[in-house]
Amino acid sequence: MPHQWYNVVSDLPFELPRAIHPGTKKPLVPDDLRALFPMELIKQEISDEQWIDIPDEVLKIYHLWRPTPLKRARRLEQMLKTTCRIYYKDESVSPSGSHKANTAIPQAYYNKKAGITRLTTETGAGQWGCALSFACDVFGLTCRVYMVKVSFQQKPFRKTIMRLFGSEVVASPSNLTAAGRRILKDDPHCQGSLGIAISEAVEDAAKRTDTSYALGSVLNHVLLHQTIIGLEARKQIALAGEKPDYLVACVGGGSNFGGFTLPFIKDKLKNDKLHIVAVEPTACPSLTKGVYTYDYGDTAAMAPIVKMFTLGHNFVPPGIHAGGLRYHGCSPLVSALCAKKLVSAVGCQQLDVFKAAHLFCRAEGIVPAPESAHAIKATIDIARREKNKCLIFNLSGHGFLDLGSYEKYLDGELKNYCYPKNEIKKALKDLPQI
Numbered sequence: 001m002p003h004q005w006y007n008v009v010s011d012l013p014f015e016l017p018r019a020i021h022p023g024t025k026k027p028l029v030p031d032d033l034r035a036l037f038p039m040e041l042i043k044q045e046i047s048d049e050q051w052i053d054i055p056d057e058v059l060k061i062y063h064l065w066r067p068t069p070l071k072r073a074r075r076l077e078q079m080l081k082t083t084c085r086i087y088y089k090d091e092s093v094s095p096s097g098s099h100k101a102n103t104a105i106p107q108a109y110y111n112k113k114a115g116i117t118r119l120t121t122e123t124g125a126g127q128w129g130c131a132l133s134f135a136c137d138v139f140g141l142t143c144r145v146y147m148v149k150v151s152f153q154q155k156p157f158r159k160t161i162m163r164l165f166g167s168e169v170v171a172s173p174s175n176l177t178a179a180g181r182r183i184l185k186d187d188p189h190c191q192g193s194l195g196i197a198i199s200e201a202v203e204d205a206a207k208r209t210d211t212s213y214a215l216g217s218v219l220n221h222v223l224l225h226q227t228i229i230g231l232e233a234r235k236q237i238a239l240a241g242e243k244p245d246y247l248v249a250c251v252g253g254g255s256n257f258g259g260f261t262l263p264f265i266k267d268k269l270k271n272d273k274l275h276i277v278a279v280e281p282t283a284c285p286s287l288t289k290g291v292y293t294y295d296y297g298d299t300a301a302m303a304p305i306v307k308m309f310t311l312g313h314n315f316v317p318p319g320i321h322a323g324g325l326r327y328h329g330c331s332p333l334v335s336a337l338c339a340k341k342l343v344s345a346v347g348c349q350q351l352d353v354f355k356a357a358h359l360f361c362r363a364e365g366i367v368p369a370p371e372s373a374h375a376i377k378a379t380i381d382i383a384r385r386e387k388n389k390c391l392i393f394n395l396s397g398h399g400f401l402d403l404g405s406y407e408k409y410l411d412g413e414l415k416n417y418c419y420p421k422n423e424i425k426k427a428l429k430d431l432p433q434i
């Protein structure tokens with residue numbers, strides 16, 4: 001298991017655009033982030049050092065489930081009658097069931113070290129909320145999770161897990177914050193979105209000195225922690241005597257995609273034949289239909305303004321069952337790689353994604369998270385059109401707590417969503433002027 005995280009910024013042949021302060025509209029300085037994050041995480045956010053040591057306390061917890069297996073999906077290959085070799089990196093084996101624990105543990109650790117006693121966060125499908133709740137319990141912090149309302153209703157058992165670890169779980173938008181109350185006043189039935197839940201968690205943390213905010217995706221330090229996935233996968237695929245032709249992962253805020261693929265970017269810079277594919281829902285298509293520009297990270301315009309592919313911070317995506325992919329933007333790092341054409345992006349419809357998940361489940365015996373099933377769908381498409389290639393996808397999580405969605409799929413109640421063109425057009429009118 002690697003003992004350092006990899007910072008791709010040191011190897012990029014271009015500079016990343018600076019983040020902007022949401023109030024002053026001036027370039028962000030580290031002090032601006034002090035109200036939300038501990039200094040160690042702020043340093044990682046802006047670091048250009050190539051390798052960053054993983055603290056021993058974090059390694060000790062990582063060892064509960066890491067290294068995670070890289071498996072060959074032989075039965076899936078047979079079912080598809082493909083000549084391609086399909087591997088998957090199995091992040092579903094973490095205690096909370098997804099890759100999110102890879103960053104939850106160090107975030108809780110650095111906050112604890114800085115004397116913080118309470119964390120707030122948002123969660124979409126609940127995977128991040130579960131991971132952070134577990135991490136807070138490990139390091140003795142209390143935690144409040146703002147859970148997107150549609151997922152709060154669709155996935156009630158993730159709420160139970162968070163509560164088992166001692167967290168308080170609130171359906172977002174809520175009446176506990178000014179941002180939530182504003183949104184509920186305009187739309188009392190609002191289903192919520194990651195952008196709204198982020199606003200509530202940020203507002204809550206900014207008000208209290210004992211509290212920091214923790215984000216489960218998007219930011220550089222989150223992707224940094226997730227590089228443990230790609231670092232392990234790179235070693236494992238070499239042990240198997242293979243070189244990948246395709247790397248595939250789903251994209252919400254970009255953390256499992258970034259964590260899995262960033263350690264291969266140096267390979268991509270040398271070998272244009274390596275394809276790195278980001279997969280998103282057609283209902284929330286930031287990379288495939290969004291604009292690469294400056295936008296707020298949250299709906300209430302309190303989070304930093306960053307350059308990213310965005311659908312507009314006011315865009316509330318349809319209530320697809322891959323709740324973790326309902327984010328209006330994308331990590332600035334992943335967005336920059338996409339803008340430079342080092343990675344490509346495809347969109348998938350909900351029903352096709354569940355069909356692919358079903359096939360994978362019958363072939364390999366694992367029920368995938370609906371988010372991860374986007375990567376499975378795109379991998380199956382590649383395996384059907386290519387010959388003799390080596391494909392690896394990231395299985396970012398299992399779907400044992402997404403069974404309500406699978407019930408609906410089996411009962412024929414799931415539907416596809418059209419590309420929400422008009423809503424996106426409307427939301428893009430509210431972009432900040434930078």
Ligand SMILES: Cc1ncc(COP(=O)(O)O)c(C=O)c1O
Pocket residue numbers: 098099124125126127128216217218250251252253254255256257323324325369371372396397398
């Ligand atoms: C299992 C799983 N995969 C993927 C994602 C998408 O997030 P990210 O793009 O940060 O990996 C989520 C988010 O909740 C998730 O729970």
